[in-house]
Amino acid sequence: MGLPPKRANADDTFAKLLRMHARVRGGRPAFRHKDFGIWQTWTWSQVYAETCALAQGLGGLGLAKGDRIAVVGANRPRLYWTIAAAQMLGAVPVPVYADSVADELALVLDHAGAKFIAAQDQEQVDKIFSVASRLPNLALVIYDEERGLSDYSEPRLRSFESVIAAGRDALADPSVAAALDARISAGEGKDPSVILYTSGTTGRSKGVVLSGERCIAAARDTVAFDNLTDRDEVLAYLPLAWVGDHYLNYAQGFVAGFCMACPESADTAAEDLREIGPTFHFAPPRVFEALLTRVMIRMEDASAPKRWLFRHFMGVARRWGESIANGRRVPWLARLHYALGEALIYGPLKNVLGFTKIRVAYTAGEAIGADLFAFYRSLGLNLKQLYGQTEAFLYVTAQADGAVRADAVGPPAPHVELRIAEDGEVQFKSPGMFVDYFQEHDKTREALTTDGFVKTGDAGFFEPDGQLKIIDRAKDVGRLANGQLFAPKYIENKLKFFSDIREAVAIGHGRDFVAVMLNIELASVGNWAERNAVGYASYQELAGNPRVAELIAKHVDAVNRALASEPVMAGAQIKRFLILPKELDADDGELTRTQKVRRSFIAERYAPLVEGLYNGAAEAAISAEITYEDGRKGKLVGSSRIVDMPIHPPAKRSAAA
Amino acid sequence: MNERHTVAVGEPLLSLQHVSLSFGGVKAISDVSFDIRKGEIRAIIGPNGAGKTSMLNVINGFYQPQLGRILYRGEARKRMRPYEAASQGIARTFQNVALFKGMTTLDNIMTGRNLRMNKSLFWQALRHGPALQEEIAHRRVCEEIIDFLEIEHIRKTPVGALPYGLQKRVELGRALAMEPELLLLDEPMAGMNLEEKEDMSRFIVEANRHLGATVALIEHDIGVVMDLSTRIVVLEYGRKIADDVPEVVKADQKVIDAYLGVAH
Numbered sequence: 001m002g003l004p005p006k007r008a009n010a011d012d013t014f015a016k017l018l019r020m021h022a023r024v025r026g027g028r029p030a031f032r033h034k035d036f037g038i039w040q041t042w043t044w045s046q047v048y049a050e051t052c053a054l055a056q057g058l059g060g061l062g063l064a065k066g067d068r069i070a071v072v073g074a075n076r077p078r079l080y081w082t083i084a085a086a087q088m089l090g091a092v093p094v095p096v097y098a099d100s101v102a103d104e105l106a107l108v109l110d111h112a113g114a115k116f117i118a119a120q121d122q123e124q125v126d127k128i129f130s131v132a133s134r135l136p137n138l139a140l141v142i143y144d145e146e147r148g149l150s151d152y153s154e155p156r157l158r159s160f161e162s163v164i165a166a167g168r169d170a171l172a173d174p175s176v177a178a179a180l181d182a183r184i185s186a187g188e189g190k191d192p193s194v195i196l197y198t199s200g201t202t203g204r205s206k207g208v209v210l211s212g213e214r215c216i217a218a219a220r221d222t223v224a225f226d227n228l229t230d231r232d233e234v235l236a237y238l239p240l241a242w243v244g245d246h247y248l249n250y251a252q253g254f255v256a257g258f259c260m261a262c263p264e265s266a267d268t269a270a271e272d273l274r275e276i277g278p279t280f281h282f283a284p285p286r287v288f289e290a291l292l293t294r295v296m297i298r299m300e301d302a303s304a305p306k307r308w309l310f311r312h313f314m315g316v317a318r319r320w321g322e323s324i325a326n327g328r329r330v331p332w333l334a335r336l337h338y339a340l341g342e343a344l345i346y347g348p349l350k351n352v353l354g355f356t357k358i359r360v361a362y363t364a365g366e367a368i369g370a371d372l373f374a375f376y377r378s379l380g381l382n383l384k385q386l387y388g389q390t391e392a393f394l395y396v397t398a399q400a401d402g403a404v405r406a407d408a409v410g411p412p413a414p415h416v417e418l419r420i421a422e423d424g425e426v427q428f429k430s431p432g433m434f435v436d437y438f439q440e441h442d443k444t445r446e447a448l449t450t451d452g453f454v455k456t457g458d459a460g461f462f463e464p465d466g467q468l469k470i471i472d473r474a475k476d477v478g479r480l481a482n483g484q485l486f487a488p489k490y491i492e493n494k495l496k497f498f499s500d501i502r503e504a505v506a507i508g509h510g511r512d513f514v515a516v517m518l519n520i521e522l523a524s525v526g527n528w529a530e531r532n533a534v535g536y537a538s539y540q541e542l543a544g545n546p547r548v549a550e551l552i553a554k555h556v557d558a559v560n561r562a563l564a565s566e567p568v569m570a571g572a573q574i575k576r577f578l579i580l581p582k583e584l585d586a587d588d589g590e591l592t593r594t595q596k597v598r599r600s601f602i603a604e605r606y607a608p609l610v611e612g613l614y615n616g617a618a619e620a621a622i623s624a625e626i627t628y629e630d631g632r633k634g635k636l637v638g639s640s641r642i643v644d645m646p647i648h649p650p651a652k653r654s655a656a657a
Numbered sequence: 658m659n660e661r662h663t664v665a666v667g668e669p670l671l672s673l674q675h676v677s678l679s680f681g682g683v684k685a686i687s688d689v690s691f692d693i694r695k696g697e698i699r700a701i702i703g704p705n706g707a708g709k710t711s712m713l714n715v716i717n718g719f720y721q722p723q724l725g726r727i728l729y730r731g732e733a734r735k736r737m738r739p740y741e742a743a744s745q746g747i748a749r750t751f752q753n754v755a756l757f758k759g760m761t762t763l764d765n766i767m768t769g770r771n772l773r774m775n776k777s778l779f780w781q782a783l784r785h786g787p788a789l790q791e792e793i794a795h796r797r798v799c800e801e802i803i804d805f806l807e808i809e810h811i812r813k814t815p816v817g818a819l820p821y822g823l824q825k826r827v828e829l830g831r832a833l834a835m836e837p838e839l840l841l842l843d844e845p846m847a848g849m850n851l852e853e854k855e856d857m858s859r860f861i862v863e864a865n866r867h868l869g870a871t872v873a874l875i876e877h878d879i880g881v882v883m884d885l886s887t888r889i890v891v892l893e894y895g896r897k898i899a900d901d902v903p904e905v906v907k908a909d910q911k912v913i914d915a916y917l918g919v920a921h
Contacts, residue, residue, distance in 0.1 A: 036800035037763075037812060147805070148863070267810035 012189025013212040015088040017254045019184055022048030025230050025257050031077040034264035034272060042077060044257065047084075050164065054078075055085035056180055057167030058116065061140055061158070065090035068112045068195065072096045072105070072128070073120025075236045075262040078144050078160050080250060082118040087193060087212070088184050091116075094195045094207070095241040098124065106131035108197050109138070112207055112438065117141045118160075122148035129154060189213025195438050196243050198390050207438030208243075208390045218393050218432025219251040221414040225398065226360045230257035232279045233357075237262075237269045247394040247432075248282050248362075273354030281361040285368040288383075291353060292375055313341035314378075321378025327402050346379045355381050362386050362398075364409070367470075369497040373406035385409045387470060391447065391454050392416075393432030397468045408467035418468065419453065424485075425474040426460045427453040459487065461568065476599070478509025484571035486514060488599060491572065494562060498555040499524045503584050503591075505602050506574075507610060513575040515613040517606065518552060519543075519583050525551070540638055543579045552579060553643050560648055570650030576613050577645065580606070581622065581638030588626055612642055664730050666696040670839060670871050671716065676725030678711055678895075685711040686722070686895045693839065698865050698872040700886035702879070704916050707892040709875045710752060713841045716873065717749050718742040744772050746838030750828045750845060752875075758817030762827050765816055766802055769834025770795040802830045806860060822853040826860070833864060840864065842874040846881060854878065858885055879917065883907060891916065 011017045021030065026045030033040050042050070063069060069086045071079050071093055083093040094112045096105060098120065105127055109117065115137050119125050125143050132138060142158050143149055149157070171177045193212035197205045222228075234253065238245035253260045258280070263272040270291075273281075299310050320334045330338075350356050361376075361383045368385065376383045382401060387409035388394035396418065399410035412418040417429040433454055437443045447455055459477045460470040471477065471487040478486045488506040491514065495504040503519040522539055525548060529536055536542035560573040584590040590602055603610055605624055612620025621639040664670050672692035678685045686708045693699045701709050714720040715727070718737040727734045729745065748769070756765050774781065774795065780788035803809055806826050811819060816827050825845060832840055845861065846854045858881055864870045876882050882889065883903045891899040891906060893915045899906050906912055 036797065036804060037809070148867075150867075264809045265807070271810065271813075 012216060013087060013184075013187040013191070014084055014193065014216070014251075014254050015184045015187055017216070018044075018048055018051060018084055018088075019181075021254070021257045028230055028257065029233075029259040030253075030257075031080065032259060032261040032276070033077050034262075034268070034275075037264075039261070039275070047077075047081065051081045051084045051088065052177075052180060053164045053167035053171060054081055054160070055088040055167065056170050056176065057163035057165075058082075058085055058091075058142075059089050059180075060166055060170060061116075061163065063089055063091050063116050067091045067115045068094050069116040069118060070094045070096050070109055070112060070114040071118045071240060072124045073098050073118070073144065073240065074266060075238075075240060075245070076120055076144055077262055079118055079120065079240060080236075080260065080262075082142075083194065083250065084254075087187070088180070090183070090187055090191060092192045092195055092209075094197070095246065096197065097199075097239055097241045099239075102127045102130050106134045108205065108207075109135050112195060112197075113137045115139050119143050121145040125149060125152070125157065132156075187212070189216070192435065194246060196246060196390050197241060199242070206440060206443060208434045209436045209438050210393050210432070211435050214432050214435070215247075215251050215393055216255060217415075218395060218430065219247065219255040221431055222395055222398070223252055223256045225400075225414055226280070228252060228256040228258060228280060228360075232256060232258035232359075233276060234258065234260055234280050235263060235269070235273050235276050235278045235354075236260040237266070237272075238282065243388070243390040243394050244282060244364075247388075248280070251393075252280075270354070274352070275354075277354060277357040279357050279359045281355070281358050283361070283363060284365040285363050285372065286366070288363060288368070288376060289372055292372060295349065295353075310345060313345040314375075316341050317346060317378035318374065321380060322374060325377055325380060325382065325402075326404065342380065350379060350381065355379075358382065360384070360401075364388060367493040368406060370406040371497070377404065386413070387468060389454075389456055391434045391456075392428060392430045393434065395432070396426075396428050396430060396456070399467070403465075403467075405467065408463050408469045410468065411466045412468075417453070420461060421449075421455075423474065424459040424461065424471075424477060426456045426458050426468065426470070428456065429453050480508055480514070480572065481510060481512050482571070485568060486572050487569070490569070491516070491559065491563070491574065492597070494559045495555065498558075500528070500551060501555060503597055505584075505597050505599055507599075507603060507613070508572065511614060514572050515610075516556070516574050516577040517602070517609060517613075518577060518579050520548060520552065520579060522583070539583055540581045543581055544638070544641065546641065549579060549641055549643055552577070553645065556643075556645055560645060564648035565651045567650065570648075573647050574645055575647060576642055578609060578613065578620065578640040578642045580609070581640055582624070582626065582636050585626075609640055612640075618642055664695045666694075668695055669693065669728070670695040670730065672728045673715070674726040674728070676715060676722045676727065678708075678715060678720055678722045684895050686715065686892075688725075689892070689895070689897045690725075691890045691897065691900050693871060693873050694887075695871055696865075696869070697887035698861070698874065698885050700882045700889045701873065701875050701892065702877070702882055702889060702916065703892035706894075708895040709892055710843055711895075712892070713749065713843055713873070713875065716742075716839075717747050717841055740772075743835065746835070747841065748832035748835040748837035748839070749841035750825070750832050750843060752843040752847065754821070754824045754828055756816045756824060756828055756831070759815055761813050761815055762808060762811045762819070762830070763799060763803070763813065765827055766799045766830045766834050767795065769831040770798065772835060798836075799830075799834055802833050805833075805863070806830050807856075822849050822857075825849070825853075825857065829857075829860060829864075833868065833870070836868075837870050840870040840872045842872060842876075844875055844877065846876055846878055854881060861885060 011020050021044040027043055029041045030044040030047045031042045069091050071082050073079050086093040094114060096108050117128055119128060119141055125141060128141055140156050142160055142163055144160050189212045192209045193215050194210050195207045197207050234249050236249040249260050261276045263269045299307060316337050320330055320338050323330050324338060361381055364386045384399040384404050386398040387396050395413040396416055397410040398413045415431045419427050421427055457474050458470050459472050459474040460468050463469055472489040476488055480486050486508040491506040492504040495501050500521055501518055502521040505517045506514060508514040520543055534545055534547055542548060556574050556577055563569045563573050591597055606622055608622050609620045619639055619641050623637045626634050626636045669692040674690050676689050677687050701712055703709055715722050718739045721736055776788040776791050803812055808826055811823060816824055846857050865872050886903060888902055889906045891912050898915060899909045899912045
């Protein structure tokens with residue numbers, strides 16, 4: 001198996017990095033947490049001392065090399081320290097999604113064979129003990145927040161305070177302290193550093209084992225790529241168990257020595273962001289979208305002069321902002337105009353959003369709309385895209401400063417080898433790539449090619465400028481009956497960028513043409529209906545209105561035009577579509593809990609509608625069972641009008657292709 | 658605080674004896690007797706106009722009953738004003754939220770500490786020396802309450818801009834800031850959705866168990882009342898028609914006829 005290039009460095013575990021920071025920049029802030037309304041700060045030397053005490057305490061309670069310790073909770077300094085403390089002992093931390101229900105939690109904890117669990121609060125402790133009978137290895141649970149737990153009589157329960165205090169007492173003996181120090185030095189880079197469970201949207205979640213030296217090698221590359229230093233600061237608000245948090249915040253923080261600020265609670269993250277003013281930031285596209293919506297709503301309520309100023313300068317930003325950000329030639333008058341906008345609009349707006357100090361921001365996870373992306377870029381926010389995977393320890397591709405575009409995810413990240421397989425699947429070899437799936441070696445073998453590349457399961461292609469474009473999951477990419485490539489998600493995403501369209505399901509594999517079933521967005525179409533005197537009483541009624549169908553047909557036509565301009569996709573234009581009489585819902589199994597459409601399930605359930613799409617009918621009827629929020633069942637009876645769309649001739653690509 | 662008579666858990670904290678209250682010719686409460694024991698959650702239920710809110714108003718001194726006796730901590734209570742009741746450890750929330758709409762959540766909860774501030778207005782206005790120390794101590798209590806009620810995200814938001822469910826929570830926060838011995842809640846869950854009700858129930862139970870507040874509450878959601886309360890008093894047209902533990906009240910034919918309808 002081909003190993004990624006190895007570079008020599010002394011600090012090949014996170015425990016060693018922590019010790020180094022305590023020595024080199026002991027007085028610099030390492031962690032912050034807002035508690036009782038006040039930001040508390042810990043320096044690197046304090047964090048090192050606390051983590052050592054915690055490690056000693058955990059060791060004293062029996063946590064040994066190779067044992068797994070699960071970490072369940074929100075972003076709290078002590079939970080991060082637990083990860084570092086475990087790594088000092090050579091034990092393997094396993095962060096787990098805090099919002100998973102008890103059943104899911106039990107599956108992961110049991111699979112990981114967790115001996116210790118660090119839990120944030122009563123909620124997590126209750127969940128854990130409700131499934132404790134299924135966790136034969138469980139020896140001890142440690143909790144961070146005391147509230148509600150004071151009268152628990154469970155013998156396997158300890159507070160963080162007590163564990164840290166015991167460790168601190170033990171470390172007062174110099175020989176014990178020396179032994180712990182020796183244990184940190186004895187840690188090896190090739191040992192497992194962490195196990196991150198995949199989110200499981202594409203099957204049961206797997207435990208991805210990552211080694212310290214590879215994690216650190218990957219983080220060193222991207223820290224250099226984005227010039228991160230110990231003067232940087234992040235708001236650590238992403239789920240602990242997600243590779244993004246472990247990489248962007250923990251690994252990069254421990255490599256660069258920057259400060260991680262933990263928000264007070266999930267609800268206060270937006271306000272905490274403003275107070276901290278991070279310099280490096282990550283958010284998934286839907287967060288940026290929600291922020292933009294909030295700004296727009298607030299602007300609607302502003303006074304007329306303010307609205308005018310906002311519209312005027314946003315126009316200026318749209319025209320010139322992107323060019324200025326990408327360092328292209330811009331007339332000096334436009335620069336002056338933009339500078340005025342910065343003083344009056346962009347600067348204050350970024351301040352309100354907490355983006356003032358951001359040097360580098362990334363988004364990833366799903367496709368981002370070009371307009372949305374351009375909005376933030378044009379404000380002067382250095383927003384870029386990356387493409388990554390848990391198996392890669394995040395980065396596979398990343399856009400460099402000044403070479404940013406909305407519809408691709410960038411060239412390979414430093415030291416990453418990337419290729420497109422015969423069938424269009426993206427495959428990579430990277431410095432941070434995983435060692436193994438925990439206790440599932442057969443799955444590991446399945447995930448690797450014979451020459452050691454990791455199969456991502458995503459289909460994509462390279463653009464002429466070397467940036468990778470992801471179109472869909474490889475297994476979802478199909479062919480029309482005439483052999484034309486058909487990427488359902490690619491088409492669905494293009495449709496969903498219209499605010500009137502909430503969900504889209506594209507069908508076409510093995511068929512003669514592409515057809516689409518849509519959900520309209522009740523809020524924005526409802527607003528349109530109000531302005532255009534279209535009366536409706538329910539979603540179903542609005543969805544069935546012929547004028548709404550006309551409105552949506554315009555959007556579908558725009559998507560067809562866009563598809564026609566891409567040689568690979570021109571043959572996969574949408575020929576017929578309908579608007580579903582019911583909103584797709586996770587409670588009915590039509591969406592996953594992460595709000596992704598389950599195409600095969602939907603195709604089966606709405607089979608009469610699909611049939612109508614392909615047999616040329618002008619209307620199709622459906623009756624389906626639906627589940628109300630309180631669990632009662634009902635019957636949905638409805639029909640949908642089917643609309644035919646004109647197909648555009650494929651456009652000739654310019655010489656650039 | 659004058660805690661001359663500390664009352665043991667389970668002993669009557671407050672007892673009403675043959676209390677009657679009328680407004681002109683209208684009898685709001687007639688000859689009602691019941692007690693509230695230290696440490697319990699006592700529910701007062703009944704149809705609209707049964708005299709429930711009047712009952713709370715009598716307890717916190719807003720109304721003076723024409724007849725009857727009120728014993729608080731074992732002592733007969735004289736005529737008193739609401740602020741005197743407050744200084745004796747009786748806090749309340751209102752059926753229609755009564756907060757300072759233009760002030761932030763934090764400031765509203767701080768007002769609950771008003772009775773516990775000892776430094777003179779002069780020093781407080783200067784915000785210096787001992788007054789500042791005192792303010793910091795009070796702020797800490799308020800922050801603990803904010804943490805307890807999980808309202809960190811609206812700490813600095815004017816309460817007028819908050820949704821109803823959160824305003825109710827802030828109002829509970831202000832009452833808790835008084836560190837009350839007896840907490841009167843007038844329909845704490847009116848107009849809330851299921852999730853908000855569950856949260857509010859949890860806060861009431863925790864305030865009762867962990868902060869040691871004896872609770873008297875009026876509530877129309879019978880499911881909540883049956884789950885939360887230790888004992889229930891049922892009023893109808895100003896008269897007491899039942900007074901017992903939930904299981905017994907639930908099965909009482911008079912209560913079913915007057916209020917519950919079909920047995921729940």
